[in-house]
Amino acid sequence: MAYEYIELHPDGPPLYRQLTDSLKTAMETGRLRRGERMPSIRKFSEDLGVSRTTVEAAYQQLCVEGYLKSEPKRGYFVLSGEQPGNAAPRRAPAVSAPLAGRFRYNLGTDCADAENDDLRIWRRHVRDVLNRREIIVSYGDHQGEPALREALAAYAGRARGIAAGAEEIVVGAGSQPLLYLLCGLAGRRRAAIGEHGFAQAEQVFRDCGIEVVPLPYDENGIDPEALRRSGADLAYVSPSASVEGGSAMPTSRRFELLRWAQETGGILIEDDYNGELRYRAHPIPAMQGMAGGDRVAYLGSFSKLLLPSVRIGYMVPPPSLLPLYRERARNYNQTASKIEQLALAAYISSGQMERRLRRLRKLYAAKSQLMKKSLASVFPGRRFTLEETALYFRTRVAPEEAEALCRRAADEGVRVRTRESRDGVFAALSFSGIPAEDIPGAIEALGRAWNEKG
């Protein structure tokens, strides 16, 4: 093998970097082709007259950047080049490259509409925190950074009617670490959850040895009579988004559930997933604030409000569990990134979060209307349900067709995913990541994909 394309200058930049660059160029110009196996580290280093470390570092850099792939015991293979048509990615594809290449429209539920302005502000806050040496060379607070808890207490009070001071708030990297903590504190045996289910919460319950009981919905949400009969001592509800059609649970039903908790000593876990994001009507305050929070554990998060990459959630445990929490607090290491916690604190305290909320409510109201109209005109016969705070329309599909529907959509340049839940398989068409002006085109493309054989 001739390596005439490799240029190394002893007095240039670090050798591994020169090697990395030469190899990139070789791949980009087609001298090295996709799937080609690279020389072994030992052979390459001997041939080039450089150390093995240099070759290894270059290979690793190229792996990180997606040019090479390392296969245990087999060696390094060239990854870059054209995407072959139907190669199934080994896992959920990274959103960047495949999206750009394969999809014209992204209706996936895993993207957010981040206007440049908010991104810019968020970056600025992260950079500000990053520049404060004392923050990044020390551990954080077990319960969450005090500045963030102060900001959350004020925000959650205003935006969601939550009655809690900074001392009553526990921060974590999303809901799951907080749920584990809560399950440990509460020491319960049986958790009720709506029949659609919620895999992430159920997994935590099972990991903690708690039995999961799915409960039927009626038109107002989870059925309190079924809850009583179930013998559950824990109930997981999302009152902001728990009723068929994405409506919020009415206040009367909330009080019925609170009554169940008070009479049986049960605990309600209120997952306020995007509760502040309701745009069709004024947001309904959280249950936590309705009953003094006595029997409610409140869970809030920000993935959809801010940026999906920011995994910060918070919990307000029921007051009765706080003394036990304080005893154990030091046994739980904080999971959320300290830098992102402090950036979020600044973002909230400066009023930016609430400004963003107001903008998002308007934006999502407009986008959901637009998608509704497009769907009605392209799919006159099909039923679509708006899941308001989850930011998508869902439509039932035959389980055996799910894969083909996604594939046919992809062939038309539309990224769509289906989800299994206890009561069937659904396609979720999200309007959260796609720009408003692309929505009509996306639904038309979906019509070509789905209506031709339908």
Add this chain to the structure above:
Amino acid sequence: MAYEYIELHPDGPPLYRQLTDSLKTAMETGRLRRGERMPSIRKFSEDLGVSRTTVEAAYQQLCVEGYLKSEPKRGYFVLSGEQPGNAAPRRAPAVSAPLAGRFRYNLGTDCADAENDDLRIWRRHVRDVLNRREIIVSYGDHQGEPALREALAAYAGRARGIAAGAEEIVVGAGSQPLLYLLCGLAGRRRAAIGEHGFAQAEQVFRDCGIEVVPLPYDENGIDPEALRRSGADLAYVSPSASVEGGSAMPTSRRFELLRWAQETGGILIEDDYNGELRYRAHPIPAMQGMAGGDRVAYLGSFSKLLLPSVRIGYMVPPPSLLPLYRERARNYNQTASKIEQLALAAYISSGQMERRLRRLRKLYAAKSQLMKKSLASVFPGRRFTLEETALYFRTRVAPEEAEALCRRAADEGVRVRTRESRDGVFAALSFSGIPAEDIPGAIEALGRAWNEKG
């Protein structure tokens, strides 16, 4: 109340910011004094002729920056000004301000020696990731960013002898989220742990309904006979730092434990806390690689290696549990910050992590020698044990004296903390955060604090 110190210009910067600045100046110049109650938001806004939002935003900004404190139902109070002498902080003090003010020397175990160079490189990597829009507007990989897992697979293989490809590695925000996941996968009933105990792991076991059995140590570490008798089906060990005196567990004992696991079907959880950081001898490879990893779940982390604020750990589950993990992987949201994961991937792949390791080994060898000498000369009668990879000397103290010892040290400007473990109370004198040149002075100050009454 006269507010003549407040200057607001209608055509200047946003009003809340002008108000914030005026209030800061008022506190810094002593017009507003520590403990003073601020006017209510309503009153202040009326008096100043600005909106309540303006006042509220200013108050919140000041809370975040530590100038004000909000007390639920009581109002806002001035926090800045001189620290009163013995005010007990309500929780673990933030490392920044109180340290600067009260302590000349920091022997706390919660700081890291971060040279400017590494900080600079780390910041650069974070900034690079932050600038990639597609990364921060999308969710991450459930199992951990592929680039990080690739980098970890290569690093852990080289640095710790771990046999695992990127597909076998699960990333999380430190060990606890990974332990919850493992407990759920393994479905065990009884976990053995060394008699010193490890509160964070025990808490996870208990939260998952797993009984915890403390086991005695002999001179080689956890006693395999006691382990057999305990009936445990899970054993939590730190073979790199598990023997009295901070020595690593000898290879013979590691094989005995592996034999226990193979014969009984037990699982060994290998917490390789700072395993790569041994500086007195060459690091001993992890147990995971010794037996093909068959019965071992490996846990690695980076808090002490890189920066305490970076909470990223990784796990290699036993191969037998991988199929079940793959089934459930989507039920677990990733907990580690996506930005920090990708920054860490770049940091490792560029060879920086291993360069840092080599530097740290030298540095900690020198600092531990220096502290050992200082301790021997200042406290000739007292026994100090070096916990090598934990980076501190420990010394037994009488439980009833623990608080007074910390206080007397603080009076001499030295920050020291004590820890309770199952077999007593110990003071931990860490050399990780303090600059080498300060060590002799710190130990002399500690001598003044502790020897006077001793």
